[in-house]
Amino acid sequence: MKILYFELLKLRKKSRGWVGPILVFVLIMTAFPLTVEFLNKDLDQAFFSVLWIAVMLVMMLATEDIFLEDYNDGTLEQLAINDESLSFVISLKIFIYWILIGVPVSLIGSFYGFGITGSLDLALYVLPVLMITSYIFLNVFSFGNALSLTKGSVLGTLITMPLVLPLLVVLGKVVIAINLGLNYFGFLGLLLGILSLIIFIIPLIISFIIRAHLE
Amino acid sequence: MFDFAFDTFSDAMIMQSQNGQSHGPYVWLVVAIVFVTIAATFLIYKYKIKKISLKIK
Amino acid sequence: MIKKFIHQFASPKTYLYQVSRAYPYILFVSLFIYIFSIFWGLFLTPEDFVQGNSYRIIYLHVPASFISQSLYAGMAFASVIFLVWKVKLSAYLIKSIAPIGAITTFIALVSGSIWGIPTWGTWWAWDARIVSTLILFIMYLGLISLHDSFTNYDKADKFLAILVLVGSVNIPIIKMSVEWWSTLHQSASITITEKPAIDPSMLYPLFGSIIGFTGIVICLVILSSKLQILIREKNKSWVKDYV
Numbered sequence: 001m002k003i004l005y006f007e008l009l010k011l012r013k014k015s016r017g018w019v020g021p022i023l024v025f026v027l028i029m030t031a032f033p034l035t036v037e038f039l040n041k042d043l044d045q046a047f048f049s050v051l052w053i054a055v056m057l058v059m060m061l062a063t064e065d066i067f068l069e070d071y072n073d074g075t076l077e078q079l080a081i082n083d084e085s086l087s088f089v090i091s092l093k094i095f096i097y098w099i100l101i102g103v104p105v106s107l108i109g110s111f112y113g114f115g116i117t118g119s120l121d122l123a124l125y126v127l128p129v130l131m132i133t134s135y136i137f138l139n140v141f142s143f144g145n146a147l148s149l150t151k152g153s154v155l156g157t158l159i160t161m162p163l164v165l166p167l168l169v170v171l172g173k174v175v176i177a178i179n180l181g182l183n184y185f186g187f188l189g190l191l192l193g194i195l196s197l198i199i200f201i202i203p204l205i206i207s208f209i210i211r212a213h214l215e
Numbered sequence: 216m217f218d219f220a221f222d223t224f225s226d227a228m229i230m231q232s233q234n235g236q237s238h239g240p241y242v243w244l245v246v247a248i249v250f251v252t253i254a255a256t257f258l259i260y261k262y263k264i265k266k267i268s269l270k271i272k
Numbered sequence: 273m274i275k276k277f278i279h280q281f282a283s284p285k286t287y288l289y290q291v292s293r294a295y296p297y298i299l300f301v302s303l304f305i306y307i308f309s310i311f312w313g314l315f316l317t318p319e320d321f322v323q324g325n326s327y328r329i330i331y332l333h334v335p336a337s338f339i340s341q342s343l344y345a346g347m348a349f350a351s352v353i354f355l356v357w358k359v360k361l362s363a364y365l366i367k368s369i370a371p372i373g374a375i376t377t378f379i380a381l382v383s384g385s386i387w388g389i390p391t392w393g394t395w396w397a398w399d400a401r402i403v404s405t406l407i408l409f410i411m412y413l414g415l416i417s418l419h420d421s422f423t424n425y426d427k428a429d430k431f432l433a434i435l436v437l438v439g440s441v442n443i444p445i446i447k448m449s450v451e452w453w454s455t456l457h458q459s460a461s462i463t464i465t466e467k468p469a470i471d472p473s474m475l476y477p478l479f480g481s482i483i484g485f486t487g488i489v490i491c492l493v494i495l496s497s498k499l500q501i502l503i504r505e506k507n508k509s510w511v512k513d514y515v
Contacts, residue, residue, distance in 0.1 A: 143438065147431050151421045159414035159435060162407040166445050169400065205434060212430050219315055220325075227315060232324025238390055242314070242328050245383045249332045253488060256375055260495040267502045268515040 007089075007096045018100040021062040025105050028054040029112045047116045048126075048175045051109050052168055055130060059137035062101045063145050064153045066093065067210065071149055077214055086210065091203035094138050102134035125178045132191045133171060139202040140164055146206040149213050167194070282359045284501045285510050291494045298494075302487020309480030317474050326390040331477055333383040335485035340377040340408060341443055343369050343489070347415075348440040351433035363429035364504060366436060367419055368496035372489060374412035381405055404446040411439050425504065 011018055032050045070076045079089050109130050114123035144160030145153055174187045221227040230239035313331035320327040347369050354362035384402065385395040396402070418435060422428035470478065505511050 147418065147435060148421070155417060155421055159411075159418055162411040162414060162442065163439060165407050166404065166442065169403070205438065209431065209434060212427055215427075218318075220318055221315065230325035230328070232319060232326070234324055236324060236326075236390060238324055238326040238328075241326055241386050241390055245329050245332050245386050246310070246314070248382055248386075249336070249379055252375060252379055253492075256372075256492055257495070260492070260499060264495065264499050264502065267499065267506070271502065271506050271511060271515050 004092050004096070007093050008100075011096055011100055017065075018062070018097075021058045021101050022104050022108070024061060025054055025058045026108060028057070029109065033116075047113065049172075051113070051126075051130075052133070052171045055105060055109060055134055056137055056164060056168070058105055059102070059134055060141050060157055062097060063138060063141040066097065066142050066145055067149055067206075068145075071210075071213065076210055080207075080211055080214055085207075087203040087207035090142075090206050090210075091199065094135075094142050094203065097142075098135045098138050102138055103131060106130035106134055122178060125184060128188060129171070129174055129191065132188070132195050133167065136167060136191070136195050136198055137164065139198045143202050143206055143209075146209045146213075149210070282361050284361050284364065284505055285508075285514075287361055288498060288501050288514065292498070295491060295494050298487055299491045302484050302491065304484075305480055306484025306488055309477045309484055313474070313477035313481060317477060320474075323391055326387060327474075329383055329387040330474075331481040333380060333387055334478060335482045336376045336383060337380040337405065338482060339485060339489050340373055340380050340405070341446060342486075343373040343376065343493075344408065344411075344436075344440065344443055347373070347436045348443075351436040354429065354433045355437075363433065364500045365493075365497055366432055367429070368500045369493055370412055370415045370419070370432075372492045372496055374409060374416065375492075376489060377405060377409040377412060381409060401446065404442065407442060408446060411442060415439075 028050070032046075067076060070079075080086050106127060110123045110127040113126045114120055117123070140160050140163055141156070144156035146156075147159060148154075148156035170187065170190065174184070174191075176182075177184045177187050221230070228239050228243065229237045230242055231237050310331055314328050317328070319325050347366050350362040350365045350369070353359050354366065381402075384405070388397065389395050415432060415435060419428045419432045422431070502511060502515070
């Protein structure tokens with residue numbers, strides 16, 4: 001609990017770290033209808049594509065220096081030699097990022113969904129998908145940033161983008177499933193399954209990577 | 216099983232199909248790309264190995 | 273005895289001497305099989321009823337596509353060996369396979385795109401198999417960039433192995449993409465459980481081209497691994513004797 005509170009306080013204090021990505025998301029979702037001359041009925045078709053890409057980009061932005069500051073000031077080294085499991089601390093860190101960035105982005109995205117499509121049902125269906133997907137993205141991009149800890153976030157992005165692209169294909173299918181009323185819970189189950197694997201494996205891998213960096 | 220699919224050399228180059236389309240350019244382009252890529256890869260690696268061998272000597 | 277054999281072969285020196293001896297024979301045999309199979313496929317097989325003569329690209333496209341995925345699976349296996357048993361040779365092999373994998377995936381993508389023009393009327397379609405192969409290509413490039421960005425080889429090897437293992441989730445997705453999603457790309461003509469969906473007159477040169485191309489790629493991997501070993505072990509005395 002102490003670690004959770006400490007990480008929460010650290011991120012909250014660094015307001016550009018969590019407010020920035022949320023503002024970028026709002027900017028993207030507000031700006032995209034202005035840049036295309038869609039009729040209203042076409043706007044909601046493009047909306048979901050823009051929504052998934054915006055969530056992906058914002059989660060990438062959010063995790064840009066998730067470990068860098070702690071690496072530079074020696075906190076990671078302290079955590080590595082502490083009694084507390086490093087992978088547990090990392091999973092808590094990612095969880096905090098999800099609470100402060102992922103959840104607000106999901107709520108805002110769902111709200112925009114309602115605003116653009118006019119369908120409350122659609123917005124409510126999209127919300128859990130957004131919440132699960134943002135958590136998955138946070139985990140994957142944290143992994144990329146851990147790998148390229150001292151090499152800049154661009155390398156991390158390049159190497160983890162291919163892992164995220166199949167997920168975008170699934171998200172495209174989710175939209176079709178919602179619109180046609182087909183197998184929505186199946187896709188939700190699939191995403192939850194992916195998340196439940198990632199949530200355990202990725203922090204373990206990241207802790208291994210960080211220990212390798214610290215050697 | 217070993218009957219030639221084409222009667223003349225130019226038939227083999229053009230590879231006209233029953234639907235009237237000439238598929239030869241596509242097929243030969245792919246053949247060229249594959250063989251050039253493989254050959255170039257071999258040559259590049261041979262060159263790099265030669266270079267580092269000279270350095271080691 | 274097996275442990276002794278593995279231990280012996282896991283030494284870069286033994287590996288290099290052994291593969292250098294085998295290399296010319298593998299190259300000669302595989303080139304012969306590949307060129308013969310390509311000749312057979314291009315000139316001696318009948319035209320396809322649906323695709324006409326453009327189907328002949330299959331003898332170049334399918335081996336490249338198959339090998340690009342197999343190489344990644346090989347890298348994943350080598351990554352496990354490296355991370356669990358710390359065998360240095362595995363790390364060298366992972367690094368040397370990555371560029372060859374990128375090249376074979378490039379061949380698969382280009383040949384597939386060209387094949388798509390007469391078959392589907394387009395050189396590119398955003399369908400699952402093509403996109404997942406493009407993702408594989410990007411992954412190979414990412415692996416090469418990751419390793420090259422580190423000056424410390426030990427760290428680079430470890431991170432490369434981890435990324436290979438994490439990325440190996442993409443391989444079943446590529447393999448099964450034509451079954452899981454409705455795509456333009458045709459489904460597998462050759463499967464383990466069912467009769468081949470391709471006539472024997474076309475099947476045999478296809479097998480030959482796959483075997484031949486596999487041999488050629490093995491030779492490329494041998495060259496690449498030779499280069500890696502010479503770079504990484506250049507200060508050892510046996511390397512000076514070898515060159």
